[in-house]
Amino acid sequence: MEATEGCGPVPGNAQDAAVVWRNRALRLMDHVPLPIAVVEFGGRTLIVNRAMAAEFGLLPGQFRDRKILEFFTLRDSDTLQALAEAVRLHRRSQYPARVSWQPAHGGERYGVMTVDLVADTPEQTPNLLLSLRSVEAAGEEPPPGPRVEVSPVEARILAAAARGATTAQIAREIGLTADGVNYHLARLSRRWRVPNRTALVARAYATGVLAAGTWPPEPT
Template sequence: MQLMIDCETGAESWYERAVVWRNRTLRLLDHVPVPIAVCEYGGRIILANRAMAAEFGLLTGELLQRKILDLFTLRDSATLPVLAEAVRLHRRSQYDARVSWTAAGGVERQGEMNVALVSDTAEERPNLLLSLRTYATLPAPPPPAAPPAPCAAVSPTEARILAAAARGATTARIGKEIGLTTDGVNYHLARLSRRWHVPNRTALVARAYAYGVLAADVWPPEPAHRV
């Protein structure tokens, strides 16, 4: 009987100590400026600090039980299979995943989530310890395509001549295809060369691609716009 009482007392004492240390840990996490959360393997949030909740303008309790992927969007689809394989092989490694999310006030943000697999024993299915690092600035969007230079404008006939020249057709062959004399073909080629300030036919074709007059990644060459 005394042994049972001692065991019960010991269990109660252990539980009380565990509660104390849990509360201390929570208070410590709340003072950490890095957004941190702990999720079950399935993604359900079981712990979050104030910094993580503040990202979404919420209280910590309002994050509990929510799915982490309801809040963040993975930018790299390979992350989930890697985590699943790590759990299967009982690894306890850390992984970085690029994420984006809508923060408080509707602000779109991007950053990196460090995911650490943690558990008390190697046999247990791990929880996911998440820490978030926000990019200081979002990657700049690609600059808009510059409008074509005024000298890039060509007539339908000139576009067809340039396409034929890009195929390596001779002047006589170009004339036959388009219905011009060789002098007529040479006239257009010379006119384009002066307008684009190039010395020969090779440079003329290169400039036609640079100006978007000829369709990219198409063979045989053809005008970018149907003529």
């Protein structure tokens, strides 16, 4: 069988054909204007398209193997429980989750991340197909909630910083890269308009993110 242009037949065995079709799918995904990502169930990023990477001023390859929650704050805590239950029961439904993130330019943004569970067989642990929609882009109001709200990961980072842990120590404790820790600290600094880590910790106590009167520091 000879190869043809476009989406026609491909030469070689089934493995060769699978690689060709995968590359075609990746090229197609890169031309979709909707931000899209594919991550493992544990959160490790496998693929993002250009639209998703552009939200953070990065290249798609810079997302590889990083945790998706290094970039987004999940504002619906029930979503993770729903996903775990869906995997246990072999369900394959869509799950919307409210998220916020700090884009490369501008202030904090809000949106809805639609999560699809995808796998070749029901028995496999699925990957997550994520598609992002910004609510401000549609002229909607940002989701309700206090401006001091932080994600569980951010709260743990702040507690570790309050103990005097270094970036490398925080990264090992939380399970992020050093770049991931610095990303969260920089995002919090911009959100709270403070100049350094000391001011971040002070703001975390002042707003009740960290529990007062406890040592070692703990999130509330």
